Amino acid sequence: MESVPVRCPACGRDHAYLTPVYPCPCGTPIAPPVLRDGTAEPITHRTWNEDWVTVRCRTCGRHDQWPQPELCCPCGTVLRIPVRPATESAPGPDAGAPPTHIPLPRTAAAPRPAFRPMTIRTGRDAVTATAMYLRWLGYRDVVQPAERPASRIDLRAAGLIAQVDSTTRPTTLRDVECLWLNGLNASVTSVFFSLAGYAQDARARADGLCIPLFVMDLTGTPQPVNGPADELLSTGA
Incomplete structure (x- = not known):
């Protein structure tokens, strides 16, 4: 899956964003469908309800709530990445499959295994x-x-x-x-x-x-x- 270009509206910096992947209970890796032509917006206020998106598994059809994709620009602005609503039809298989992993943002000087995060709800x-x-x-x-x-x-x-x-x-x-x-x-x-x-x-x-x-x-x-x-x-x- 190709990265999605994202421009920070605060500083004008361009980023290549890869959507995080989550495991569906059926075992299929899924990712929120990021809009390639969407505009990222700075997050100035958070509510827990607005920070989740509904994602449909293309294998079993299950709908689950996953964190809204975000990106932190080096200028300090936190950006919300727009996604396609789950009610819209998903692209066909030729559009590519989700990545199986997300690379670390930096390469550590000392060897370390990849960090395995935990979803934040509270x-x-x-x-x-x-x-x-x-x-x-x-x-x-x-x-x-x-x-x-x-x-x-x-x-x-x-x-x-x-x-x-x-x-x-x-x-x-x-x-x-x-x-x-x-x-x-x-x-x-x-x-x-x-x-x-x-x-x-x-x-x-x-x-x-x-x-x-x-x-x-x-x-x-x-x-x-x-x-x-x-x-x-x-x-x-």
Whole structure:
């Protein structure tokens, strides 16, 4: 299956987007039918109901809800990729089959197996998916508190603390600075994960403080959005 061209309306950057593939209960890999001539729109507000699309399996005819395809542009804008409604007729077999895997966004310096994400349906799922990602990066003893502490630190590991913003608004400057202060007091690395992206001043501040920033889509796959995050992904823990 060929990649779908996507242009970011915020910065004009062009991307080649591959739709994530999910397993139907019948065993067939399926992917949301992305519109090649559609226009990607920035996500400025999230609701859980709007972040799911209905996809029909071409083998068994089953309809299921899967995460709306999204793409994180390096400029920090999170884009919603338009898909064809399930009620419309699907293209014939000559249009190509879904990809059987999605390549990692970067090639790690140390060999690691491909990250296997978990679908995010709740805020708690977002924290659990982040814990899985940190373990994949090589962090040991990742701890997820049963209840969120007053410091708003969602995860702790050896030499690291992480915060996960699963709200429907972009992460703010204050959020980034509070995480940095917590990391400074504990003499550990701070990492931020967000579902809705980051405010411009928050991202600029994180760059200055060397805080890795990741954006997560509803498939549970974090994407780096600044230099420190790229470096962390490349080197691991």
